[in-house]
């Protein structure tokens with residue numbers, strides 16, 4: 240390990256979020272990527288797996304290894320595996336002293352929710368209470384000092400950041416929340432096949448997994464954890480013909496007298512000084528394209544007095560603030576470092 244640098248392991252380095260972790264960590268001055276794990280891609284170099292990372296110096300020629308070999312090789316382990324794959328693996332790594340940040344949903348919910356929403360019985364339920372929900376803007380104090388971090392889902396990140404301050408302030412009715420989500424095809428991962436091919440997606444917008452998407456209980460739990468107020472969320476996700484980007488449009492009954500100005504002020508106050516939250520002025524519209532490649536969430540609030548509805552729109556890059564960027568933010572926060580290290584805030588446009 241290079242002097243003074245934290246050794247990092249990435250499980251699922253051949254996937255989309257794993258590749259994004261490597262891209263961002265290549266510019267992190269406090270870390271050294273010491274282990275890259277995969278399954279079918281074992282034996283390939285990182286550049287063979289991700290040709291866009293061919294310029295990443297020694298990282299480009301690093302060879303992918305079986306994920307089990309990570310034990311004892313890294314002080315921080317990012318698990319970017321499919322749901323269910325890290326639930327049994329992470330506790331052993333934490334016990335050996337690693338900080339584990341799980342990008343899947345394996346530590347985000349209570350044990351009783353797993354059969355219904357993820358389709359498996361959790362193999363390590365005693366670890367669920369020890370995991371910290373890694374949304375640093377809301378749970379930064381808990382993330383500091385954490386050993387096991389449940390990195391939030393992309394839709395959940397956007398919806399919770401937009402709604403929690405409004406629920407906490409009593410500006411919306413927490414029992415009336417409806418979330419409409421849009422995602423590009425990269426949200427389904429590199430291995431996704433038919434429904435996300437160009438042929439199936441181009442010129443098409445369609446809902447999926449209604450009303451059973453696994454981010455539904457995560458949104459309810461995250462808002463309640465942040466505010467103490469129980470919520471009921473109906474969530475309808477859609478696949479749109481884009482590659483990156485998640486946009487959530489959340490609707491809830493507004494408190495009497497709530498205006499676009501008061502909703503916007505509430506969000507701006509809650510996130511004052513937070514480097515990755517951009518609250519838009521009244522009238523400006525959130526846009527996934529502006530946050531592409533960045534760790535930024537754009538938030539936009541609107542009150543519609545005619546229908547008594549509050550609308551809050553949130554845009555993130557699903558692979559950055561919705562996954563790898565937020566995971567690195569958690570890695571920075573856990574030991575009390577500057578949360579912004581290696582995380583872009585300037586987008587590419589157009």
Ligand SMILES: NC(=O)c1ccc[n+]([C@@H]2O[C@H](COP(=O)([O-])OP(=O)(O)OC[C@H]3O[C@@H](n4cnc5c(N)ncnc54)[C@H](OP(=O)(O)O)[C@@H]3O)[C@@H](O)[C@H]2O)c1
Pocket residue numbers: 250251252253254255256257276277278279280281306318319320321322324342343344391392393425426427428429430431557558561562
């Ligand atoms: N994509 C997103 O926008 C996004 C956002 C937030 C969270 N997440 C979550 O992050 C995780 C990774 O997502 P992704 O989009 O990066 O997926 P992905 O592109 O499909 O990559 C999955 C990775 O896991 C490896 N893998 C697959 N099955 C495995 C198994 N049984 N055991 C060990 N390794 C296995 C793959 O290795 P090989 O290719 O070598 O087989 C690959 O490196 C998922 O849990 C996902 O829900 C994704």
